[in-house]
Amino acid sequence: MLLDHFKDMLHEGQSLGATWIMHSDGLTIETTCEDGPASKGIVFDVTAANPGATATIVIGKPLGSIQRFHMVGSRCREPLPADWAGVTQVSLVNSAPMGCMVDDADRNVLSFAYSFAQDEITMRYGVDEEHVLFVVMLQIQRVPGHSRLLLMDDGLPLDETMRLLVEWVADGSAPLPMADKALEPVFSTWYAYLQNVDAETLGRELDGMSRLGCGSIFIDDGWQQYGSGRGYSGCGDWVPDPVKFPDMRATVRRFQDAGVGVVLWIAPLLLGEKAHVFKTLERYAPIHDDGLGRQFHVLDPRRKAVRDYIGGVCARMAKDYGIAGLKIDFLEQAGAYQGQPLENPEPGDVTDVGEAMRLMLERIKTMLIENCGQVPVVEFRQPYSSPVIAPYSNIVRASDCPADALTNRIRTIDERLAAGNRVVHGDMLLWDVNAGAETCAAQILASFFAVPQISVPPSAMSNGQYESCRFLLSLWRKHRNVLLNGRLQPVSSILGYPLVHAFDGNGTQVSGVYAPDMIIDVDADTRTLIILNASTENNVTIRLRGDGGTVKLTGHAYDCTGAITMQFEEDTDTFRENGDATITTIPVPTYGILELALER
Incomplete structure (x- = not known):
């Protein structure tokens, strides 16, 4: 057609x-x-x-x-x-x-x-x-x-x-250096509290999230003044709500002292009519969006005054609050100005939206590097996935898919294939606190080949859910290098990656099984094998390939809370002739883990 x-x-x-x-x-x-x-x-x-x-x-x-x-x-x-x-x-x-x-x-x-x-x-x-x-x-x-x-x-x-x-x-563009906190599990406030977030509540959860292994907290929409009601009529000033966060720097310091970095959400192109700066910037935001009660104007990034203001806001936030970085949102709103005439241009304005956004992001990057005192954490989300935008963030997160483990897995693996030097985070993880521990495990295992972001308050989790979360995040941290930096080998994109492998090149293999009847191919030279059984079956099947020698398999199976369910030991012959291989089926609980050592 x-x-x-x-x-x-x-x-x-x-x-x-x-x-x-x-x-x-x-x-x-x-x-x-x-x-x-x-x-x-x-x-x-x-x-x-x-x-x-x-x-x-x-x-x-x-x-x-x-x-x-x-x-x-x-x-x-x-x-x-x-x-x-x-x-x-x-x-x-x-x-x-x-x-x-x-x-x-x-x-x-x-x-x-x-x-x-x-x-x-x-x-x-x-x-x-x-x-x-x-x-x-x-x-x-x-x-x-x-x-x-x-x-x-x-x-x-x-x-x-x-x-x-x-x-x-x-084309050789230099990436934003990687921040240490970008490589650690996150506690996100969004699904946990939406805009009903405050310093006192988060302080009560600090010990719980720290013991889970979260290295940072991403304080999402709601920390800023007038940040309530799911609308954006107060965006633009980017100062803390004086009731929710009466002393943001003290809050940040409290978390930092516990080893948890603080990242704040910002939507730099949104301008609400309640913002004190609205009258000053209104003429640079002629496009208004009131759909679904969102109530905001869109700042035009082609204007130098807009880019200067946004850069100054980011510098102030980094310097005044001592934060580890920013979660930057709603960048796609710039598209509203594509093809629109630029009326009454001022010195420094540019006509092209793409060039304007590049200049704005470069300004934000410079301000954060200069004022964070460390390599900043900068999170974008899908679809900000282009290799051309990669130099301006070191995290790209799967776009919102609350409680949808399948979609989260597909989006994180898709993003891994295009992320370049950026680290991929899964969407924030949400589950019903009245469900079993397996419900929690299903969400975590779906984002295991990315950095997990937990978004259920630790105090709200059942004991089983908390233990599952703690065990799986501990396992993730133990094998973080192969999961994030190893060679990723996803299987069948058309079926949504029912099997995913990662290899570190030194004998460690991590395989995620997300559907029944999957066979995991394992080379006899593998030394450590970790299998995530996120399928509905109570076993996993491996196909061992080698040169005809014998390999000794030893290890344990665990349920999703870390309790040992089986000790395994077996001598297995391997074959490579005519493509034959030894197939072994091992009992592993649904949403459980198998850890094996292989020895020739």
């Missing part, structure tokens, strides 16, 4: 095997002598005769074995949408102009990336039913004079393909 609708404005261009490129008037697309990442793929030069004009690039591929289209920052509702349904407004703060068409084994059939990832692009994609193709159309709002397009069709696994695409789009 897309091709037939736009064919009169498109010209045939370059090709890569059976893949072809078409483009609109005014563009020239030529192959270059530049190798793609790791010498994979082909890079094309894109030259525009009229920089700043609109332009279109279309990539087409015979459907062949394509089973799913993988994007950055979000998922299509269908693995393969129709081309009249697949559309995403790509920008600096929403997704990225890149993607991967994979087969049923998650091998790359065709992947692409476009270098101009800062400005807004309408990305259309899907199955062209008339021509039995998968089509991607990039409708560029303001094409640059020169840009590049990468195509790869090498059959690499999805995880490796995404790593290469991310490196190519990032």
Whole structure:
């Protein structure tokens, strides 16, 4: 449908095997002598005769074995949408102009990336039913004079393909250094209290969250003055509510003394009419959003006065309160100004929203580094997933999915594939405090290959839930290096990753089982094997591959609270001839853990 609708404005261009490129008037697309990442793929030069004009690039591929289209920052509702349904407004703060068409084994059939990832692009994609193709159309709002397009069709696994695409789009940009607190479990106030948060309540929970192993507390929406009622009419001043937090610096110091860093939520582009600064900044926030009672104006980041104000606010918060960093939200609101005229420009204003956001984020980054006294924690959330925005945060969190363990797992693994040097956090974990300990374990295990964020007050948990949380977070901290820094190998993106592995290269393997009938492949050279049984079965099955020698397996199975349920010891023969292997089924409770040592 897309091709037939736009064919009169498109010209045939370059090709890569059976893949072809078409483009609109005014563009020239030529192959270059530049190798793609790791010498994979082909890079094309894109030259525009009229920089700043609109332009279109279309990539087409015979459907062949394509089973799913993988994007950055979000998922299509269908693995393969129709081309009249697949559309995403790509920008600096929403997704990225890149993607991967994979087969049923998650091998790359065709992947692409476009270098101009800062400005807004309408990305259309899907199955062209008339021509039995998968089509991607990039409708560029303001094409640059020169840009590049990468195509790869090498059959690499999805995880490796995404790593290469991310490196190519990032183009060597320096990441924000990693903050130590970004690598520790978090207690988040959002689902626990929503906006009904205060220093006294949090102080009562400090010991409980500290004993759970939380290295920081993210104080979400509600700490700021007028932060109540689920609306944003008080946003803009970013000062503490004098009743809820009468002495924010003292509160921060109390948590710091217990080894728990404090990160504050901020939505820098929101301006509410109750804010004291509203009259001053109102003229820079002409767009108003009152949907669902949200009640805020959107500051225009193209204005230098706005960027200066926001930078000053972040510097003041870091310096005056002694916080570890910021949880930055609602950046996508900048898109409201895309295509809008900039009236009565002042010195330092810029016309492009993408460039304005880059300048604003650079300003925030500089102010935090200068005033935090340490490497700051900076959290973004999906869909702020572009490699181009990565230098401005060191955390990217799965977007909100309260109590939805399946969605949290899928989003964290998706994000791991695109995060580059950033660490991925799961969405805040919520469960019913009247349910069993397994309910708590299900949520934690779903975000085990990311940094867990707990959002149930420790004092509200049952004894079983607390013990489960403590045990699993302790296990997570013990194996944090392989979970976060090891080679991630997720299985079957089209099924939502029912099996996920991580390897550290030194003999440790952690495998998460999230569905029945999964078989975990284990090399006989493995030394430590950790299996998370997040399925409905009371056992796990491993397939041991080796050279025909004998491997001794010893270890324990635990229930979700850490109680030992079984001691295991077995000598197992291994085989590699003809692909044969030894299969062993071991009893492990649902939402339990198996720890094994392997010895030749």
